[in-house]
Amino acid sequence: MRTWLVFLSEQAIVLIDAIALLAVVWATLEVCVQVVRIRPSRASGYVLRAIWLHYARWLVGALSLQLAADIIETSISTNWETIGRVGAIAVIRTLLNFFLDRDVEEKRSMQRAGERASESTR
Numbered sequence: 417m418r419t420w421l422v423f424l425s426e427q428a429i430v431l432i433d434a435i436a437l438l439a440v441v442w443a444t445l446e447v448c449v450q451v452v453r454i455r456p457s458r459a460s461g462y463v464l465r466a467i468w469l470h471y472a473r474w475l476v477g478a479l480s481l482q483l484a485a486d487i488i489e490t491s492i493s494t495n496w497e498t499i500g501r502v503g504a505i506a507v508i509r510t511l512l513n514f515f516l517d518r519d520v521e522e523k524r525s526m527q528r529a530g531e532r533a534s535e536s537t538r
Contacts, residue, residue: 425492429485436481443474465527472520479513 450467486506493499 422492425488429488432481432485436478439474439478443471447471465523469520469523472516476513476517479509483509
C-alpha cells in the first residue's frame with residue numbers, strides 16, 4: 417500500500433510542478449505580447465500596472481502550486497536531509513508568495529484609489 421501511495425505522490429508532484437511551470441511560461445508569454453503590443457513608451461501607467469498586476473497574480477498562483485507539491489514531497493520523504501531541503505524550499509516559496517501577494521494587494525489598492533480620484537474629478 418505504501419508503495420502505491422509513494423508512486424501516486426511522486427506522479428502528483430510531477431503533475432503539479434508541470435502545471436506551475438506552464439502557468440509561469442503562459443503568463444510570461446502573455447505579458448511579453450501585451451507589453452510589445454502597447455508600446456510602453458506610449459502606454460499610461462494605469463495600463464502597465466494592470467498588466468503587471470495580472471502577471472503577478474499568475475506568479476502567486478504558480479508559487480502556491482509549487483508549495484503544494486513541496487508539501488506532498490515532504491509527506492513521502494524518508495530522510496531528514498530531503499525533508500530539510502524541501503522545507504527550506506517551501507519556506508523560500510512561502511516568503512516569496514507572501515511578499516508578492518502583499519505587493520499585488522498594495523498596487524491594487526493604489527489603483528483603486530487612483531480610479532476613485534479620476535472619477536471624482538469628472
